Amino acid sequence: MAIDIPLKVKALFRPRLAKRRRPSDLASPPCQHSKKPRDEPAPTPDTAAGDRVSLDLQLSSPFFRDVPIEIRKMIYDLVWRDPYEDAYHSPRGRHIHFQEGRWSNTRCVMYDDDEDLDWIQKNMDRIPSSRAGDMVMWQKRLSSTWGSRHWRCEERIRHERQKSVDQTNFMSMMLVCKRMFPEVVESIFESYQFLFNDIYTAHRFFVYSPSPHVSHIRNLDLTLNLGFHEYAPFITDLPKSRVRELWEALGRISCLHNLRISLDIYDRGPWRKIPEQRVVAQLRDLRVLNNFTLELPPPLPIRVDPPNMHSLDAEEEAPFRVVRRPPLRYWQFMPGEVEHFRWETRTKGQQSHCFITPTREARHIPNPYLIDFF
């Protein structure tokens, strides 16, 4: 297999005479950045000599012998630079997928405009007056499980795309040698923003089959638009939950710098009520150094407090910033017909009911789900 090693790195691997090796190199402990997990002890030169498959410390290489780990990681970071970095909103954003038994990653191609959580509906607002645009297509984006930010990224992987935009040096660098492999993986985890858009991939990555280097992740973005069954354990107090296991795994990452978690529910139409307090209870214990944002569905127009479905109280002190998505005003209630609607409430006695009224039709669509929880 052809290995494409950048020239600057390749130069550091030119063989040198062993006479420049210093005894202090062998005696010096590994720096903090290259500490191995407990179950993976660092091999000694003796074991390396006696066992052909063990790790060779590559001390004849000036790259490992003379360059400290901090500088080596700066070099790796330069290797990761590519011409598309400045073309999109997130210069180092990579969407992670586990599909058909293998891992893949694609570049995040969202633009600055996509940070506006109402941007899709604003585009839908313009369609009737401009008579340009396809409401059904925008509705599909609005209801995408990838969230409003990453609809471009989702469409890219579902259709023909320019493969060069996704190219990285990851594999070529990881194949250089066993000595370099862990440093390269750690550098990837530290240098990129990892984006997950489905619970299956995120659970597999952090819980089911985690990399020993996963604790090096610094920037993480989880968009979890889940089915009702994923939230049900929080309502009925069932112990088994992939969401709980995922939060526990995130708690083991000691040096998260930036974390955004976007939660939503996809199989309840525009009625997007989730058991917020219970779902996010574990998140209060996460340690995030810089920015920690929790994004939640818009609140319903009426206060709804069925058992275990309480909303997160924004007034309550939390170690994260709570962002609410704007209320939905478009939905496809009938196949092929996207309708603009408004939320209304009606009070009868001591009870209030919330329902949807399409703008162009005199009919009411009641909330069919909330009675599930009484």
Ligand SMILES: [Zn+2]
């Ligand atoms: Zn994206």
